[in-house]
Amino acid sequence: MHISELAAVGVFCSYFSIIAGLFLLIARSLFSQDLGSRAYVFIALAITSFVHTWFYMFKFMAWSFTDYERSTGATIFTGLTVERMSQWLLNTSLFEQAWANVCFGQVNWWWSQQLCLFTVGAWTIFLSIEGRRHNVQFIWAYMLLGQLVAISVASNLFYLALVLAPRPPSPSSNHGLSSLQAPVALWLPVLLSLGTVATSPFTSERSFLPNLLLMHSLIVLPLLAPDRLFPLGQASTQTKSYFGISLKTLYILVFGAALALHTRATGQALGDPAVSVTDFTLKAWNVLHSHPAQSSIGWDVIWTSISFVVWLVLQPELQGRLLTATYLLLATPLVSVGVLAPHVLRPRENEREEKVQ
Numbered sequence: 001m002h003i004s005e006l007a008a009v010g011v012f013c014s015y016f017s018i019i020a021g022l023f024l025l026i027a028r029s030l031f032s033q034d035l036g037s038r039a040y041v042f043i044a045l046a047i048t049s050f051v052h053t054w055f056y057m058f059k060f061m062a063w064s065f066t067d068y069e070r071s072t073g074a075t076i077f078t079g080l081t082v083e084r085m086s087q088w089l090l091n092t093s094l095f096e097q098a099w100a101n102v103c104f105g106q107v108n109w110w111w112s113q114q115l116c117l118f119t120v121g122a123w124t125i126f127l128s129i130e131g132r133r134h135n136v137q138f139i140w141a142y143m144l145l146g147q148l149v150a151i152s153v154a155s156n157l158f159y160l161a162l163v164l165a166p167r168p169p170s171p172s173s174n175h176g177l178s179s180l181q182a183p184v185a186l187w188l189p190v191l192l193s194l195g196t197v198a199t200s201p202f203t204s205e206r207s208f209l210p211n212l213l214l215m216h217s218l219i220v221l222p223l224l225a226p227d228r229l230f231p232l233g234q235a236s237t238q239t240k241s242y243f244g245i246s247l248k249t250l251y252i253l254v255f256g257a258a259l260a261l262h263t264r265a266t267g268q269a270l271g272d273p274a275v276s277v278t279d280f281t282l283k284a285w286n287v288l289h290s291h292p293a294q295s296s297i298g299w300d301v302i303w304t305s306i307s308f309v310v311w312l313v314l315q316p317e318l319q320g321r322l323l324t325a326t327y328l329l330l331a332t333p334l335v336s337v338g339v340l341a342p343h344v345l346r347p348r349e350n351e352r353e354e355k356v357q
Helices: 003-030 037-071 080-091 096-104 106-133 137-149 150-162 184-202 208-218 246-269 279-290 292-313 316-331 337-345 351-357
Strands: none
Touching: 003 137, 003 150, 037 080, 037 096, 037 150, 037 279, 037 292, 037 316, 096 106, 096 208, 096 292, 106 137, 106 184, 106 208, 106 246, 106 279, 106 292, 106 337, 150 292, 184 208, 184 246, 208 292, 246 279, 246 337, 279 292, 292 337
């Protein structure tokens, strides 16, 4: 086996080692505390979503291996399995191959964009703000785990962390969370990453991977930024950051961008002339199971959506907002968690505002 092949196998093994390390890092910070009934809900959701999405991920790896050997004309297999695998790993970019299968095709992108919008938008903001407010350790690990494993798995583990964390003190301002500032270290990467989502359908074979890597890299930056850039203490002691915008404004910007992008993707997926909702639902279901990579990310979207709604249901202080979420979910089967989340999570002046919406 050549050195290059050994290196390819080493990278592949390192991928799983990093995943194991992230799980261990998060677990050690979580399970040193007593678990309540709500905690077991998110543990169950994390396990279920992990098993389901990675069933398809392993199917994708098996498909990729078979497809590589078929494309190279290896009809009669010779050599050890590890040697064949090393050649496959050396000559195949699994990351790019998986994402290419889920990004090209209008209905394929309709599925995948939902997860991208949630991740680069509301999820990044939520991790950055709520993670620091609740003093959750290693918030960057949840984002990396989501990118390497599944957003549904990482989000459920983060909901678990919030459930186990002590209730944070509320800002002393009468405006509550709506008085919080989103520093430039948060809003700039979020808006730039939304731009990469918007341009993804228009990338070429040459620009697709750089755009994808930029999307994944930008959203890690706010989680690695120093905590002093995030003024989350009492309002009277907050240091207003230069170029900061209100947290509410950032959520509104993300909601508007996500709504526009999801509307565009839905219109393109429906076609011209548009098919009926029933026909589109059947088409979306067929595309969901058209390829193991698509199934993995598609079910990640579904489990992420389910988990987000469950988290809302279990938050007593969000019951007013839950009415809005329920309305949106029932109003159309095409609503995206990437659109729903920033709308529901944006800070209100008070709960009375929610009741009249």
